[in-house]
Amino acid sequence: MEHYDVCVMGLGYIGLPTASLLATKGMRVRGVDVRPEVVDRIRHGRYDVKEPDLDVLVRSAVQSGNLEPGLEAAPADVFMIAVPTPFREGHAPDLSYVEAATASLIPFLAEGNLVILESTSPVGTTEEVERQITAARPELKGRILVAHSPERVLPGQILQELVGNDRVVGGIDAASTKAVAAFYRRFVRGEVMETTARTAEMTKLVENSYRDVNIAFANELSMICGELGISVRELIRFANQHPRVDILQPGPGVGGHCLAVDPWFIVWSDPKNARMIRTAREVNVTKSEWVFDRVVEKAERFKKPVIAVLGIAYKPDVDDTRESPSLHIAGQLRERYGADVLVVEPNLTEHPWFPLFDAEEAVSRADVVVALVSHREFKHLDRELLSARVVLDICGAFR
Numbered sequence: 001m002e003h004y005d006v007c008v009m010g011l012g013y014i015g016l017p018t019a020s021l022l023a024t025k026g027m028r029v030r031g032v033d034v035r036p037e038v039v040d041r042i043r044h045g046r047y048d049v050k051e052p053d054l055d056v057l058v059r060s061a062v063q064s065g066n067l068e069p070g071l072e073a074a075p076a077d078v079f080m081i082a083v084p085t086p087f088r089e090g091h092a093p094d095l096s097y098v099e100a101a102t103a104s105l106i107p108f109l110a111e112g113n114l115v116i117l118e119s120t121s122p123v124g125t126t127e128e129v130e131r132q133i134t135a136a137r138p139e140l141k142g143r144i145l146v147a148h149s150p151e152r153v154l155p156g157q158i159l160q161e162l163v164g165n166d167r168v169v170g171g172i173d174a175a176s177t178k179a180v181a182a183f184y185r186r187f188v189r190g191e192v193m194e195t196t197a198r199t200a201e202m203t204k205l206v207e208n209s210y211r212d213v214n215i216a217f218a219n220e221l222s223m224i225c226g227e228l229g230i231s232v233r234e235l236i237r238f239a240n241q242h243p244r245v246d247i248l249q250p251g252p253g254v255g256g257h258c259l260a261v262d263p264w265f266i267v268w269s270d271p272k273n274a275r276m277i278r279t280a281r282e283v284n285v286t287k288s289e290w291v292f293d294r295v296v297e298k299a300e301r302f303k304k305p306v307i308a309v310l311g312i313a314y315k316p317d318v319d320d321t322r323e324s325p326s327l328h329i330a331g332q333l334r335e336r337y338g339a340d341v342l343v344v345e346p347n348l349t350e351h352p353w354f355p356l357f358d359a360e361e362a363v364s365r366a367d368v369v370v371a372l373v374s375h376r377e378f379k380h381l382d383r384e385l386l387s388a389r390v391v392l393d394i395c396g397a398f399r
């Protein structure tokens with residue numbers, strides 16, 4: 001059986017760019033995904049992930065012969081796990097994908113191999129991966145290296161950030177830490193900082209919780225200001241003049257695969273102490289409900305309101321709708337007002353829940369325009385067209 005330098009488990013937003021990058025750096029890479037259609041598409045140089053310049057990278061990785069996509073793992077020096085880590089009912093982490101990926105690479109492991117968990121995970125997961133491996137293969141106890149290296153890239157800039165970002169890496173023991181740091185130093189230009197697996201896991205969770213807590217502050221302010229008749233954006237602009245104040249901008253809530261999920265992993269680990277982190281999550285969820293209520297309030301002024309919803313992605317200029325508060329709000333509005341809700345998402349050609357409209361067309365047909373995501377396309381919308389409508393600019397799209 002062919003031996004690879006690296007075997008990457010999961011070819012999504014993280015795994016595919018990483019596998020392609022490593023392949024173009026001259027490593028022989030086995031890319032594994034459980035979805036046959038994903039493997040087949042990548043073989044033909046195509047994929048689902050919308051990311052600038054990724055097409056060129058994937059094509060050259062596949063054409064060079066260095067990236068071989070497949071449904072099964074294969075022997076390699078390094079195994080990298082980049083599968084989803086969502087949460088279940090009640091916000092408990094769902095580690096079933098990590099467990100399944102680990103189970104499927106176990107038969108191919110050999111002494112001295114390095115297993116890297118890249119998926120964002122609750123503290124202790126890397127140690128669990130090692131336990132799962134050595135429970136199935138006791139002869140590997142103390143003879144394999146297992147480490148965590150959380151991925152911190154920003155969708156939209158993945159290719160630059162994969163190489164340019166600093167990385168925090170940590171093993172389950174000193175040898176694993178040394179090995180994982182040496183591996184990333186082969187292709188990362190940023191600093192590679194060494195620590196334990198547990199600290200590396202917590203670092204990633206804390207980074208996202210920090211953002212979530214700070215956005216929650218802005219979102220809470222926006223609701224208070226809404227009740228008090230104050231422009232929250234003006235307020236934040238003034239307050240930020242203070243040399244030691246830097247309030248973020250409010251929006252329709254917080255979404256995405258990371259910020260809306262990862263703080264729950266901390267809450268799950270220590271529910272007694274993670275009070276502010278939990279509350280921030282709750283505030284950001286409440287903000288979406290608050291926005292929905294404001295839209296309804298405006299719409300009820302009309303007999304048969306037509307509502308244009310601008311943006312359903314979780315943030316500007318991406319096509320990703322995972323955990324998107326805007327998608328949630330659009331869905332709720334469609335449930336209430338049916339086909340009179342015209343949804344616009346310039347980064348998607350279609351969506352399974354509803355038809356998508358051109359922005360100009362939706363706005364010109366609408367009584368109420370609600371801007372949920374400040375995509376660059378919305379900045380150029382005809383101001384005259386907008387001024388004749390009731391406009392709720394939740395995200396500062398028209399500033």
Ligand SMILES: NC(=O)c1ccc[n+]([C@@H]2O[C@H](COP(=O)([O-])OP(=O)(O)OC[C@H]3O[C@@H](n4cnc5c(N)ncnc54)[C@H](O)[C@@H]3O)[C@@H](O)[C@H]2O)c1
Nearest residue numbers: 010011012013014033034082083084085100101119120151
């Ligand atoms: N997307 C981001 O911007 C981002 C940023 C930082 C960290 N992360 C973290 O990286 C991890 C992966 O996220 P993603 O966005 O790439 O997810 P994704 O859903 O885009 O991709 C995951 C892929 O793994 C595949 N998969 C599932 N089970 C598998 C298995 N047992 N074996 C092989 N493949 C399997 C899926 O089919 C899918 O193609 C998550 O933990 C996420 O939190 C994501």
